Amino acid sequence: MKKYLIFTISFLLLFTFLQISSGLFLTATYTPDFSxxxxxxxxxxxxxxxxxxxxxxxxxxxxxxxxxxxFILNKVAKKN
Structure with missing residues (x-):
């Protein structure tokens, strides 16, 4: 159960971080065509x-x- 919880939390945090960072990148690099x-x-x-x-x-x-x-789950499991 502990492994499942660690995997789920790390997945959700990484997914949220990558979604927000890709949105920030796309917003920063967007140039509208006014012509x-x-x-x-x-x-x-x-x-x-x-x-x-x-x-x-x-x-x-x-x-x-x-x-x-x-990989985070495996790293945490090796420490224990």
Missing amino acids: ESLGMSNTLSQEVIFVQSSPIPTLIIAVLSAISAY
Whole structure:
């Protein structure tokens, strides 16, 4: 039970950290293209359209978190 708890907590912490850090990175490196919108200023819509993104980046982060949590679990188990 203790191993399961250590794995779950470390996985959740790593997953949260990687999700937040990837979001910060993507936000910091995003550069909007204003040149297209300047020519279309009369026809700009007041609606917001959300684009469905791919689940692949989230799955990659989940796999990296699970692998890291497994190694943390093994390291903690060796100490005991």
